[in-house]
Amino acid sequence: MTGIRAKARLETTTEIKHLAREQIASKGAANLSLREIAREMGLASSALYRYFASRDQLLTDLIIESYDDIGNTVERADAKCSREDLAGRWRAVSQSLRTWAIANPSDYGLIFGTPVPGYEAPADTIAPALRYTNVLLRLLADVQGAGCKPLITVPTTKGVSKEYKRARANLGINLTDEMILAGLAAWAALFGAISFELFGHVDTVFTDPEAHFRALTEMLGTQMLGMK
Amino acid sequence: MTGIRAKARLETTTEIKHLAREQIASKGAANLSLREIAREMGLASSALYRYFASRDQLLTDLIIESYDDIGNTVERADAKCSREDLAGRWRAVSQSLRTWAIANPSDYGLIFGTPVPGYEAPADTIAPALRYTNVLLRLLADVQGAGCKPLITVPTTKGVSKEYKRARANLGINLTDEMILAGLAAWAALFGAISFELFGHVDTVFTDPEAHFRALTEMLGTQMLGMK
DNA sequence: CCTCAAATGTGAGCACTGCTCTTGCTTTGT
């Protein structure tokens, strides 16, 4: 049986990723050094290339893991609520998003931060990247299904309805124009707020960013998306 | 007179920064190479250190310039509108923000993207960083001064009013709780939307992101901030 | 005008990086 080697391989692979995460957290993704990982593991630097084709490949694998991690987190937060408690689900999803981001700031940066020019996200990243998005989409669909209507209207801006029609097709979900606009606005506000907080653009304004974030999500849910 | 030397110094300094910007745009800030700049300029790599203390210092200077650039852009967009045309100012500011971001994606990434852990933004960056923020704050103050009221209410979440009181003090501006929440939500939604678009998180959804962005700002201005 | 110190540029060198390639050794499946 091919057990022993496979097991050892899995172990060193995860240890490499673990040490890489530590380095990224302490010195940033830009300063991730394969040689230092090898040193810490007592390996020759060339040995790492048995496990990852390149530094970029290692980073890509970490990004995929992060996508899965945040996807799991958000899915679980959503699943804990009763299906009909729409406002509660929105609250839970938003909170879990921020909590995860604060607990894993470097992973958040990896996913939602500045992309490296020319770095084409491999196909493997697409599916995991959609998991947390799908949670929101399902929630919006349920909100609409429950008869809740967004408390906003879509401005009569040129080309919007056509664009939202396309979005419906691309996302494969039947949301009204109002729901698409309100949903995207809420989604963008959420990530905008988290990014501001995490990337240090509001630390001179707030001392307790969580209080503001709670108020923000509450407001977005009840007064924009129209959850009751 | 010390003119000749000063002029030459300014010239090479700006050329270094120019080439640095090109490199960042094409290969990312992480791959900025002083030696390559020196090569392109026909200089010894060590000569660059007469102009910038380190690679980090060069990056910092570029960030400051970018802050000033975006500050200028936003200020000018705002100034072009008549003072009483609040909705027009909001439209202009939002549009200019997105336009600038799309025209200078790497600069946007430098400012609003993942920060390098341990990299403490030097004090010189603070003032330029506040310019575009102040445009929004003044606009919000004018909106409130004109008697417009946000169409949202602040949820009774624990600690929010205390937090907004602190924010008022830190920002030195007398906005109501409603205006603070609505303003920050709109601001976050704007940057969230721009970041999503620029960092490639919506390219599978939209083909004409500007149409959506226009609708978004319109909606935020009239239906959340309460501009008429 | 001429000197002299400050400003500028040079090239070698250190310590680091990602990555490749050859060479051996160990585990695996037949």
Next chain:
DNA sequence: ACAAAGCAAGAGCAGTGCTCACATTTGAGG
């Protein structure tokens, strides 16, 4: 038992940021 596949090592290449001793240019004051 043996060939094949997997794994690790170490030397080496080309690149990086940065320092330092040294040469050159240059501009301003006596």
